[in-house]
Amino acid sequence: MSTGAETSTYSARQIGRVRDLLTRLHAVRRAAQFYPAVHPSVTEGIAELREVIDKFHSEGVEVSLALCEGEVLFGEQSMPQESILFDQLIREITALGVGTIEISRGYRPDELERAIAILASDVLDVEQHGGIERMGAEAGLSYVRLGAVRAFERLEEGEFDAERARESYEGAVELVREIDDIVRRNRVVGSGRIKGVVRSLVDNVVSSRETMLELTGLKSHDEYTFYHSANVAILSLALGSAITDDYRFLSSLGTGALLHDLGKMTVDLEILNKPGALTPAEWNEVRNHSVSGARTASRIRGLDKSAIVIILEHHMRFDGSGYPARTPRRPQHLASRIVAVADAYDAMTSRRSYSAARVHDEAMELLVRSAGTALDPALVRLFVTMMGVYPPRSVVRLSDGSTAIVLRPNASDPLRPVIRMIADADGSMLSEPVEVDLGASSGQDIVRCLDPADLNIDVDGYVL
Numbered sequence: 001m002s003t004g005a006e007t008s009t010y011s012a013r014q015i016g017r018v019r020d021l022l023t024r025l026h027a028v029r030r031a032a033q034f035y036p037a038v039h040p041s042v043t044e045g046i047a048e049l050r051e052v053i054d055k056f057h058s059e060g061v062e063v064s065l066a067l068c069e070g071e072v073l074f075g076e077q078s079m080p081q082e083s084i085l086f087d088q089l090i091r092e093i094t095a096l097g098v099g100t101i102e103i104s105r106g107y108r109p110d111e112l113e114r115a116i117a118i119l120a121s122d123v124l125d126v127e128q129h130g131g132i133e134r135m136g137a138e139a140g141l142s143y144v145r146l147g148a149v150r151a152f153e154r155l156e157e158g159e160f161d162a163e164r165a166r167e168s169y170e171g172a173v174e175l176v177r178e179i180d181d182i183v184r185r186n187r188v189v190g191s192g193r194i195k196g197v198v199r200s201l202v203d204n205v206v207s208s209r210e211t212m213l214e215l216t217g218l219k220s221h222d223e224y225t226f227y228h229s230a231n232v233a234i235l236s237l238a239l240g241s242a243i244t245d246d247y248r249f250l251s252s253l254g255t256g257a258l259l260h261d262l263g264k265m266t267v268d269l270e271i272l273n274k275p276g277a278l279t280p281a282e283w284n285e286v287r288n289h290s291v292s293g294a295r296t297a298s299r300i301r302g303l304d305k306s307a308i309v310i311i312l313e314h315h316m317r318f319d320g321s322g323y324p325a326r327t328p329r330r331p332q333h334l335a336s337r338i339v340a341v342a343d344a345y346d347a348m349t350s351r352r353s354y355s356a357a358r359v360h361d362e363a364m365e366l367l368v369r370s371a372g373t374a375l376d377p378a379l380v381r382l383f384v385t386m387m388g389v390y391p392p393r394s395v396v397r398l399s400d401g402s403t404a405i406v407l408r409p410n411a412s413d414p415l416r417p418v419i420r421m422i423a424d425a426d427g428s429m430l431s432e433p434v435e436v437d438l439g440a441s442s443g444q445d446i447v448r449c450l451d452p453a454d455l456n457i458d459v460d461g462y463v464l
């Protein structure tokens with residue numbers, strides 16, 4: 001896949017043109033399957049495809065398509081809608097073993113013709129030639145490249161940027177918002193968008209865990225479910241990626257984590273937000289959300305089956321004393337145990353109508369107290385190590401009484417992160433916040449975490 005600067009952002013018009021590119025590719029490939037290369041359906045199809053390729057090239061954009069697990073990417077940009085629309089094309093091309101199609105500036109028309117002929121061949125042909133890359137080499141392709149299906153690959157350092165992390169996060173929130181709307185209208189959700197969003201979350205968490213973890217500090221009281229779902233997905237993926245880099249596992253984990261509370265979307269909001277104690281009937285309805293969520297998820301065509309297990313088991317508790325009860329008792333799946341830790345942490349650190357948000361160190365203490373009963377003790381230990389004592393966005397009090405916001409951890413000393421001082425000891429806000437690396441200065445210590453809501457501090461204003 002191309003890694004040049006052109007992969008980072010495209011204009012809306014260019015993104016729209018990708019659909020045109022795929023439509024023309026699909027058409028000419030079909031034509032080439034039925035007619036000889038000299039037939040007008042093929043030659044005209046090639047000419048139409050060239051038109052759109054040349055338009056990209058004239059704007060300095062390389063044409064680079066990646067196909068993987070039912071999804072299509074243009075450059076590094078996920079194309080969720082096109083992944084659904086061109087599902088058949090993607091499946092047929094990946095069945096040939098083609099994972100990438102790249103067309104560079106300077107390509108010759110006859111080279112494109114040969115590439116289309118290869119894409120129009122059948123699986124047996126490709127196998128007999130020893131694979132797609134060998135076939136391309138034999139056809140003398142150089143500016144048009146057909147790459148083999150590749151396994152999940154970590155992004156190189158430098159390819160990642162904070163803006164993309166933010167887009168990925170917002171994409172996840174938006175997706176849950178849309179799913180909520182669809183489920184409330186009793187309609188069936190499609191799995192294509194879900195796969196695109198999860199892939200983007202996995203890529204971003206694996207390539208820059210800290211930046212993604214920083215985003216989980218974003219909370220919304222009004223849209224709790226949507227932000228909570230995105231946060232649980234990121235926290236789960238961060239914890240999961242500390243255990244394995246197996247893409248399939250992480251992908252199922254991310255999907256289950258993002259949809260873990262799918263069943264709550266059909267529970268009455270008045271019950272979910274009720275400040276007082278629930279009646280037994282209301283409590284039953286809430287408890288039923290894991291079973292009803294798993295049932296809804298099982299109706300999503302193409303959704304990973306392990307994600308359904310996570311939705312079903314996320315309240316089962318490590319010791320099996322939660323719900324739904326399973327007879328005979330079965331141990332909670334590893335992925336469900338991971339999601340349970342992430343769910344507990346994010347719920348505790350969010351403000352709800354029935355409880356205030358807990359500060360980070362308090363939440364960590366409660367997690368440790370639940371280790372061995374509600375939560376897997378090994379995962380809790382790993383989570384505490386991963387999140388550090390003072391994670392990014394924590395508001396902290398320093399030993400001289402001043403206030404600061406944690407920006408990023410210090411790998412060598414978890415107690416001394418890089419901070420931004422925002423108020424002095426008497427509480428007056430600094431007109432110019434000052435960044436201090438506590439690891440490099442010996443003067444101050446962090447005494448404790450503070451609740452930004454108590455101090456009326458807008459953390460986003462200081463860290464973003």
Ligand SMILES: [Fe+2]
Nearest residue numbers: 260261314315
């Ligand atoms: Fe839940």
